[in-house]
Amino acid sequence: MGKSSSGYSHYESPDRFKGGPLPVAFARELAAALAPEGIPAGDVFRLTGLPIPVAEQTVADLVNVYDVQASAGNGVVVHDEQAVAQLAFPPGYLARLTSANPRDLKIISVKGDSMLPTLADDDVVMLDISKRDLSYDGLFVIRDGGDALLVKRIGRASQRGFVTIISDNRNVYPSVEKSLQDIEVVGRVIWRGGKV
Template structure:
C-alpha cells in the first residue's frame, strides 16, 4: 500500500525539522497518537485531518498544499482566498514554468496554476516583499546540485532585480529561464554565471545587457 499524501507530508516535516512524531505533536498541541498511529499504520491516514495538517503547517512554516492532490478534501477544493481568510495565511502564486538548473528552459507563457499557502507572518520573517511580488516556480536539471535538485521548487522575490552578487537568482537569457549564482566578470559590463555543480557546468561569462533578472531566490521547497 502506497504511503498516503498526509503521511508523506508529515514524514517530510519530520525530516526537515529533525523532530520525532511525538515531539512534533507536542509542539503543534496535538495528542501524540494523532500522528504516531497513522504513521505506523497507513490504513489510519485518513485520521490526519486538514485541521491537524494546518496546525503542523502553522507550527513549522512548512506548507502541506504541495503534497495534496486536487479534490482530496473539501478544504482544498475551496478557492484559495477562502482558505486564506479562514486559516489566516498569505498566498503566493505558483506558475506553470520552471527555471533550468541546466542549459535553460524556453518560456512560452506564464500562467498562475495554483497558490501556495504560508502561515501568516512566516513570509515577513524571510522577506520584506509583498506576497504579490513573490512567485513560486519549479526547478529542472542538475546544474545547481546539491543546493537545488530536479523538481525542487523555489520562491523568487521579483522586486529584487538588481544584479547583486550574493545568493541565487532566476535569470531570463534569450527567453530561457535559468537559476544561477552571479559574480563579477573579467571586465566592465561583464558578469559570471555560476552553477554549483561546477564539474559538469563550468562558469560562463555574459554581458550584463544580455541578461534580465527575474528575481532573487528567497525560499526553497525540497522534493519529498
C-alpha cells in the first residue's frame, strides 16, 4: 500500500482511530492490496460509510492466463509457464464458482480432440491448483511422465494405488490405468470457456 506500518496501524488502533469510517483514499489503497486475496472492493468501501462508488462496484475478479497448453490428445511438452494476460469475471462470480483463493486459479488452453465433446481444441480451462486429490473423480490437468501436460477425466482403477485416465472421445482414445506414483497432478478443472 506504500504506507509505513505505523501509518497503517493508525487505522486498526481503537485508541487513535476509534473505529470511525475509513477515508476514501485509504479504502481505495486497501481494496487494491486485498484484491489478490479475493476480497471484493465493494466490501472494503462499505467501511467508508459512504455509498460505494460505481467504479468500485464493478471491479472484476481477475484470473491469470498462462501461455500453456494441456493436451486433449497425446501430450504437449511445456517449456514456459508465464502469465501472459488476465481474464476478467463479473464481481462475485468466482466466489459462487469456488471457495478457492484466487491465487490458486490458473487459466490455460486445451489442444486436441480426446476430450470431445466436453472440451474442444482451443477451449480454455480454469484450474484450481489447490485441488490435487485424485481420490475424487473429475477433470484434472496432470503431468504424465516428464513435461507433457494432459487434461483428462480421472476415475477409479481396478487396483489399489492406480487411477484410470479417461478420454471422453473413447472411440479414438482408449482409457488407461496408471500408477499414482507416475502422475503429477497440476490441478482440477473447475470451469471451461470456448468458441460457439
